[in-house]
Amino acid sequence: MPPFPERLADPHERFVAGFSAPLLDPDRATPTSVAARGGGPADRRYAVYRNNVTTSLADALAGIFPAVRRLVGEEFFSGMAIAFARAHPPRSRLLFEYGEDFPAYIASFEPARDLPYLADVARIERAWLDAYHAADAEPLAAQALAMIPPDDLAASVFRPHPALRILRSRFAAFSIFAANREEGSPPAPIRGDVPEETILTRPGLSVTTRVLPPGAATFLLTLVAGEPLETAIGAGFIDTAEFDPAAAIALMLETGAFTAIDGHGTPPQQVTGIAT
Amino acid sequence: MSDQTPVRSHHRLRFPNHSVAGRAGASFKPEHLSAIAAETAFEGFFEVHAENHMGAGGAPHAALAAIRQRFPVSLHGVTMSIGGPQRLDPAHLARFAALVERYEPALVSEHLAWSTHDDVFLSDLLPLPYTRETLDHVCAHVSQVQEAIGRPILMENPATYVLFPESTCAETDFIREMARRTGCGLLLDVNNVFVSATNHGFRAIDYLMDFPLEHVGEIHLAGHDEQFDDEGRPLLIDTHDRAVADPVWALYDTVIRQCGPIPTLVEWDNDVPDWSVLRDEARAAQHILDRHADHYLLGKRHAALS
Numbered sequence: 001m002p003p004f005p006e007r008l009a010d011p012h013e014r015f016v017a018g019f020s021a022p023l024l025d026p027d028r029a030t031p032t033s034v035a036a037r038g039g040g041p042a043d044r045r046y047a048v049y050r051n052n053v054t055t056s057l058a059d060a061l062a063g064i065f066p067a068v069r070r071l072v073g074e075e076f077f078s079g080m081a082i083a084f085a086r087a088h089p090p091r092s093r094l095l096f097e098y099g100e101d102f103p104a105y106i107a108s109f110e111p112a113r114d115l116p117y118l119a120d121v122a123r124i125e126r127a128w129l130d131a132y133h134a135a136d137a138e139p140l141a142a143q144a145l146a147m148i149p150p151d152d153l154a155a156s157v158f159r160p161h162p163a164l165r166i167l168r169s170r171f172a173a174f175s176i177f178a179a180n181r182e183e184g185s186p187p188a189p190i191r192g193d194v195p196e197e198t199i200l201t202r203p204g205l206s207v208t209t210r211v212l213p214p215g216a217a218t219f220l221l222t223l224v225a226g227e228p229l230e231t232a233i234g235a236g237f238i239d240t241a242e243f244d245p246a247a248a249i250a251l252m253l254e255t256g257a258f259t260a261i262d263g264h265g266t267p268p269q270q271v272t273g274i275a276t
Numbered sequence: 277m278s279d280q281t282p283v284r285s286h287h288r289l290r291f292p293n294h295s296v297a298g299r300a301g302a303s304f305k306p307e308h309l310s311a312i313a314a315e316t317a318f319e320g321f322f323e324v325h326a327e328n329h330m331g332a333g334g335a336p337h338a339a340l341a342a343i344r345q346r347f348p349v350s351l352h353g354v355t356m357s358i359g360g361p362q363r364l365d366p367a368h369l370a371r372f373a374a375l376v377e378r379y380e381p382a383l384v385s386e387h388l389a390w391s392t393h394d395d396v397f398l399s400d401l402l403p404l405p406y407t408r409e410t411l412d413h414v415c416a417h418v419s420q421v422q423e424a425i426g427r428p429i430l431m432e433n434p435a436t437y438v439l440f441p442e443s444t445c446a447e448t449d450f451i452r453e454m455a456r457r458t459g460c461g462l463l464l465d466v467n468n469v470f471v472s473a474t475n476h477g478f479r480a481i482d483y484l485m486d487f488p489l490e491h492v493g494e495i496h497l498a499g500h501d502e503q504f505d506d507e508g509r510p511l512l513i514d515t516h517d518r519a520v521a522d523p524v525w526a527l528y529d530t531v532i533r534q535c536g537p538i539p540t541l542v543e544w545d546n547d548v549p550d551w552s553v554l555r556d557e558a559r560a561a562q563h564i565l566d567r568h569a570d571h572y573l574l575g576k577r578h579a580a581l582s
Contacts, residue, residue, distance in 0.1 A: 012361035012409045015442070019402065020393040033405070034438035037477045041506040045475075048437040048503075048513060052400040060399070090397040093355035093368055094330050133331030162332065205335045 022046070023053045024086045057085035060095040061102060065125045067180035068106070068118060080109055096133060099126055117171035117192050124177045124198055124209070127165035131200045131207045134163035139203045139256030145249070148261060154230035157263040158223045163202035164257050166217050166224070174198040174211040203256030215243025216251060223252075228263060294348040296321050296382040298537035298569065300561035301350065302554045303516075303544050309339050311551035320558050321348035321382065323541045327355050329379075330371045340379060350383035350494065350541060351375060355397065358417040358431070359404045360390030369424050376425045383494050383539065385430040385463045386421065388414065388451065405440035406450040411457075414450075418458040430461040430493045435468035435500075435514035437475055447472075448486035455491045462488065464538075465496035466528045467520065471512040475505075480527055489535050497528060497561060498543040517546035519557060529564050537565040 015033055022028035036042040058081040062069050069077040084105045090098045103126060106112055107119035139161055148156055167173070174196040179187030197217035201208050212220075219236035223229070236243035252258060301321035304312075312318070322343050329336045343349060353372055356364060376384055389401035404410050422428055433451060445453075455462060464487065473480035499518035505511040520528075520542065532538065542557040 010361060010409065011407065011442070012404075012413055015405060015410075015440075016361055016390065016393050020396070020398065023398055023400075033440055033442065035441050036505060036507070037439060037475075042438050044504070044506045045437045045511060048511070049400060049402060053398050056399040090399065091395050093357075093365070093392065093397045094327055095399065096328075096331060133334050133336070136333035136337075163334075202334065205338055 023050055024089055026050070026086075054082050054085055056095075057090065057098070058082050060098050061085070064096070064099050064129050065102065065122055066182075067125055067177050068122050070180045070183070071115065071118060071121065071176070072112065076111070080106070080112065083109075096129055102126065117169070117173055117176055120167070120169035120171055120173035121177045121180070123167050123169075124173055124200070125181075127167060127198075127200050128207050128209065131163040131165055131202045134161075134202060137161050137163075137259045139201075140253060140258045140260060142253050144261060145253070152263070155228045155263050156261050157226060157228050158252075158258040159260040159262060160224045161201060161203075161257055161259050163200070163207070164220075164224065165200040166212070166220055167198045167200075168195070168217055169197070170195050172196050174209070178209065199251075199255060199257065201255040201257050208255055210251070210255060213242075213244060213247060213251070215240045216248045219243065219245070219248045220252060220257060223258070290378070291344050291380050293380075294321070294382065296348040296350070296539045298539070298565055299348065300540045300542070300558045300565055301348070302542050302558040304340075304343055304349075305544070305548050305551075305554075306335070306339055307548065308551040308554070309342070312343065315551075315555070318347075318555055318558075320555075320562065321350060321539065321541070323350035323352050323383075323543070326351050326353045326372055326375055329375060344379050344381075348382040349379060350385065350539075351379065351381035353384075353386040353429075354401070355391050356386050356417070356421065357390045357392040358386055358421070359388055359402070359410070359414055360392060361410075361413050362392070362394075364417055364420055365392070369421065372421070373424045376427070383430060384425060384427065385432055385494060386418075387432045387434065388454070389434050401434060403434055403436045403438065403440070406443040406445050406447060408444065411450060411453060414454055415457045418454065418460050422458065422460065428460050430463040431455075432463040432465050432496065433468055433472075433487075435465070435471040435512075437511065437513075439476060446486065448483060448488070452488040455488055460491075461493035462491045463494045463496060464489070464492045464531070465498070466531065467496065467498040467500055467524050467543075468514060470521070470524050470527060471500050471514050474510055474512045477509075480523075481530070484527065484531060489531070492535065492538055495528065495531065495538050495540040496543055497524060497540060497557075500524075515546060516543045518544075519553075520560075525560070525564075528561070529568075532564050532568045537569050540565060 018031045018033055030043045030046040034042045034046050036045055058078055061081040084102055088101055103119045103122040106122050112118050171192050172190050172194045175190045197212040199210050199212050215236035218239035219232045222232035222235040233245045299320050304322040304324045324340060329340050387401050391398050391402060469480050469483050473483055497520045498516045499520055501513040501515040503511045503513055540561045542561055544554050
């Protein structure tokens, strides 16, 4: 192995490597490649780029995680976001994809340890933006199930909508998310230690979020895994005796969680009407 | 001027073939969508940042399709990292080409800047020294983008805050050579010229006199912030968060008087005001375009600045 990668022999490569390193590392000095006119110090000038990079990443996170920001306050959020951006800069050029590992970072962020639900609220917010940008698809019509011959219903397999997201939390993450997503009057006190499961869908252009009744997350996730309806209903009951399959099926149709029914006896037109 | 062909002639148009000639436009902001839908008198165009519409589906595509149906659209790429040494990201290039194909924009542009190092996206338009090596990389990248989309792009001059002693030529010479070698057009950002001129102590008008104006296919105007450098001299920041400054309007007027009505876009990306405020900025630009339109008719389109 050469002492350094061969491409660093290229002056352009060497310049970019030197200019990049201090952008996200405040302890590093201004690169030696830069100058002010007349050859004076250029620290404040280079700091414009440091500031542009950290501010644009922190602003992107503030836009993606508004409920988290509201819960911790602007100053706390900004400090946490900048620390995250320095440790985990984006790998994608699309900033709306940024922050996939922000919830995990929050979970291990010592100053936020008194807010154990915060990471799960962040997971819902990240999923919200994924659903917002997901591919367009026509949700399953409410009557679609009625068109399946009764004998084939149990074996039916459902195709998930590209925007469908289901999240489980040991905390009341949905209630906390819903109460803090929009600016407004302070929410009524929420009991945080009640487990909640959240569904996000996007039947049209607007993202819909709802808290799921007992067993419904297991039911839906079993369907998403490609198991037939019968198996999913069984999984719901194994999860909890409170599981209500009729309510879960109604909810899955109302929210537009699936786009098509595959499997035994499926009329072909059920499969072809999907926008891509 | 490099007249960009709006669409390749052999394929069927999905959208009306609106002309952008002689028009002034504004950045498209999603929060303005309903105000724009209610707009009856605006005859300008809209510029979108390509990356905001690179998701699979949803509202960003619906909004862009609605805007494109009624107005000419300029597709402005921000994160291609053309000014970097590493090869362009094929996935990003494919996404960019797909947007050009899908929305048939009147104008397509990118930046003389870089934003990615290794696989880290640095989310800023970073500057480069002007040397033979950087010119080779930039030209290869511009050509690659033009090949991918099947038409020329407009390359934008940067606003910069530092200088590089290793540079071996002036920015205007670098840009002229880039245009010559790749056949690309240019997007002249007049605010960037003013910002860089102030920051580096040269006269904006001198820069414009050296600039290959004959290749300019679009002009940008925007607002800037004023800070101070290490020695207490003004350091202007290209913030896009306020109205266009008076000296930038004056420079713009000079350029249009000499060059004729080049499509002009007012950018506003932070602290975005109501649509009516942004529309009035675009109208102010339109007024200047219209006032000098007769020069164009009299054939003075490409006169040198004096």
